[in-house]
Amino acid sequence: MSEVSLLSLSLIILFLPLIGFAVVIHFGKRFSKLYLFEVAIMGIALLLSIIIGYFKLTDFPIKDLVYSFNWIDFGNVPLIGEFKIELGIQIDNISTIMLFVVTLISFLVHIFSIAYMHGDKRFSRYFAYLGIFTFSMLGIVLTHNLLMMYIFWELVGLSSYLLIGFWYEKKSASDAGKKAFLVNRVGDIGMFIGILILFTHYKTFTFDTIYTQMAAGNIPFDSFSWLTAAGILIFMGAVGKSAQFPLHVWLPDAMEGPTPVSALIHAATMVAAGVYLISRIFVMLTADAMLFIAVVGAITSFVAATIALTQNDIKKVLAYSTVSQLGYMVMSLGVGAYVFAFFHLVTHAFFKAGLFLGSGSVIHAMHHEQDIREMGGLRKKLPITYSAFLIYTLAISGVPLFSGFLSKDGILAGTLVFGNLTGHWLIPILSFTVALLTAFYMFRLVIITFHGEPRNKEKYDHAHESPLAMTVPLIVLAVLSVFIWYTPNPINPDAGWFSAKWLQTPASVVPQETRFDFMQNDFSGAKYYSNEMIHSETYMHELHTLHYPAMILSILLGGLGILIAYLMYQWKKINPDKLAERFKPLYNFSLNKWYIDELYHYTFISGTIALSKILSWFDSNIIDGAVNGTAYITRVFANVSNLFDKYIVDGLVNFTAFISGFIGMSFRRFQSGKVQAYLVLVVFSVLILLLVFNPF
């Protein structure tokens, strides 16, 4: 298949869900079956993405297909010259794989939702929202430039907002939607500034154009610090979207949305967009930026795992687990294990979507009960859900033969090598601890939910296995959580096609002195390299040495976690309540999510609101007060003028009049009408005049 047809097909895939959205949002109320149109569209999109995937990976295994066009043309700009903003799409291997992952999970979630959302009063609108989400997500996947990334980045934020707050009658739901949007915006501001740094310097948003110039030694403002800053700032976007510490607080709350949405958006695809973003900017990350990213990822995975240990809401456990696993991926990119980060993104997308859909099946069966303390023994009632759930759990816990083992093992080995080569041992220590914690809390969840005796007999009795529309997606995802799809060798992903053939690492473009020593630099000029070539020989040597120890350690830790979970919850050899009692402060710290929400509430939120009130007061009393004060003073002055006018000016006038009157009065006496008197007056006057002028 030719390049053009592949690009056209991907554009069709991109816009199909948008059409679905537009049609369903406008006519969904009138035609109640219209949601099927949206589902069908997702089916077509999935088919097309399989076709694209096949032809791209076979015909153009290492070529990037690009289509771009001028969006805004500023013409001949003073001092700059020709100045344009381009948009466009790019199909490379990771976008091809993401295309498949997104359309597949989206399709499965659409199917699942038909049954799960059945009877909801805004049923068709729900599907419309899924459509706009899928459109936005595919935009992120296909973009070849930072601006379009940002545009669709915000659009997934919108659809996430709409879907989290879908049941807006509940205050907690609309609160959660608002929180998600605002917390994400914090990260987005950083991302936007990072993009501005690059654009100001390179006058383009296109990844490849920027990277070509960077590789030629042209770095932002000729400064390593700006380069590092740009990387870290763009990464801020990922911190928000992928729920990394300290902006992870929105994701657990996002569980207020319908559970299939949690599976699609808040587990498998949108939250992975952050990881995808880092993959896209991976080549421009300096050593400092990478270390920063690794540390953030490691802290996130650890913090979230510790919180997941004690949560009692089935979705909350999974939410923190998602945060923790996203931390893994981010950390993996930070330590330079690019391939495994993306690999984990894919495997995690399937098993975590499965876990959420599985929890949805449980919640559906339990009539919207989410507290695991009300469950128990459900495996008899929900055999298919249980089996699928167990497979996902084995995958996420890193048990061999399942997909998670392959990707997680690569990440763990990567952190170990990183620790060994750079001396940052904190990262491997945290990552291995998290492996233990993950296995523990996931099995705790499975055991409490599905094993043992029912704790709420009434709800248990009413529970029933979900309909086919819900179980089929679960089965598909469970099948995809097995190793065979990724590699024929269950313990070595490098033997397979996925990580070795399809996923190649792009060459770093930052100057050598800003890279880690182990990021090899004598590239031949090609864009992609195999995992072996991207790293130095020392690194590969370390990797070969440490691979098996890391694998054994991770199996041991995972097994230990599972064992402890069984001891505590299945066999009841250790009493978790007593343990909680003994470590009360630690237990509370975990149960209350490290009090981070409270911390934000009392600092940022209260601070902002207080400041806004102060400024509002300032505005209406000081600024407007000054205006009104001026008016008042003017009026006082006017009154004074008035008084002045009335008594002084007018007084003067009246006084003049009075004087005139007075004189008039005085002279009136002479006007007596008596001729004799006039004669006397004339004579006197003449005499006086003669005296005065004295003409003689």
Place this chain on the structure above:
Amino acid sequence: MEGFPILTLITFVPVLGMLIILLLPGEQKQTIKITSLAATGVQLVLAVILLAGYNYNAGGVFQQGSFQFIEKARWIEIEGFDWLGTLKVDYFMGIDGISMPMVLLTALISFIACISSWNINKSPKGYFALFLLLDTGMMGVFVSLDFFLFYIFWELMLLPMYFLIGIWGGPRKEYAAIKFFIYTLLGSVFMLLVMIGLYFSASETLADGSQVFTFNLLALMDKANYTADGILSPFNPDNLRFIAYIALFAGFAIKIPMFPFHTWLPDAHVEAPTPISVILAGVLLKMGTYGILRISFPIFPEITKDLAWYIALFGMVNIIYGAFVALAQKDFKKLIAYSSVSHMGYVLLGMASLTTAGINGAIFQMFNHGTITAMLFLIVGVIYDRAHTRGINDFGGLASQMPIYTGFVTVAFFAAIGLPSMSGFISEALVFIGAFGVEEIRVLTIISTLGILLGAAYMLWTLQRIFFGNLNEKWSGLKDLTAREYVMLVPLTIIIIFLGVYPSAMLDIMNTSVNTLVDFVTIKVGNISVSGLLN
């Protein structure tokens, strides 16, 4: 269309309508309304015709030759004062890429505001007559190229606005109207002084070779026209250009409104009837920033360059301060008013960058703020008409009661938040791109980006408080949008989304002129003979 006085027509069509209305008896309410709808409708059609005949490659700004649809005639001529020479004022109109978007905006918003005025029943004769006079004043400001004419239109718009707020307004209408009037008049006084100062500082050579003082804005932009000893002449070592710039800027800043001159705005908005709020926010505020671009920048380029940092600072303060104050508001309309203060800050910031991206962003933001805020005020009007309250906390759960209305509100709110795919995003992004590229104001730009977070905060919080949650039983009788309201909101929605997806439709109109302006202000610095990159 050569020689056809289309700009005169587009400016005075509303006055024509006004005259007809004045001849009609006051009881014929329907006829009056239809007449004014027809007048604004014709104006809108004329604006579209203008656009159809518009040359995208003509720069304008300071070159008379590349202005379009020029109309120039001697208007006032008084001879016989020795000290004055010949007093002559031209009737001089023309448009370029800076005014074209504003002409479109004025015609559009006036038409929509006219539809929105349909439920005005208190002496509609007076209302619509004043409304149309106001329309002429606004349009005139955007097409004038002579300072005197500009000033006349500027003042012309003031009086009808005063009465429209003062008579058809809310409970504190007198206070708001007087505050608006006096505040704006204060700005006009500054402008008048500068105008007279400029008049006596520059002269224009007429066809017969005689030199006369001039109000011609294009002549005032050319340094060669200034006399050696004029009070505002750059060649006079003791000139008062700096003070004149500040005075003129203050005059425009009041209109924008720029902090700290903004407090007339919330009062005027809260008291004004809905259509007048729409006009006020949609068009009037733009006259301030338009004046800065049309007059302050090209006539005082050297001072503009010196003061750019301060303009950016005020832009930043507007953005952040306006957003914070908006966050604290409990009155829906007041909140939107303060959001205007915040959004106009982006215009200031973009202009201050003196870059193509920044000024394109600024003008585009003027247009987008016009459409988005018009929509927001219409939305406030819809709910106020029904519930007779604007208290944000009085509502709750309206999404279930008025789903279509809620849909439009969501679109408008997200447009105001600057969501990509809507026009507001493009203009804000261009402003940031332009401003971030200038090293001197980079820090101010970074601080300003907080505005996009705060904007989302107050908008989403409002959305939640009014529309989400359970429906307050008190409001279970509220009806969803009527056909008339639908007709007002749909075109705005379409424009907002269309320009968000295809911004070039608007950016191409202004781009050549913006490049010309940037070149003129930053490279030529008013010396037209100096060739910049564009020549």
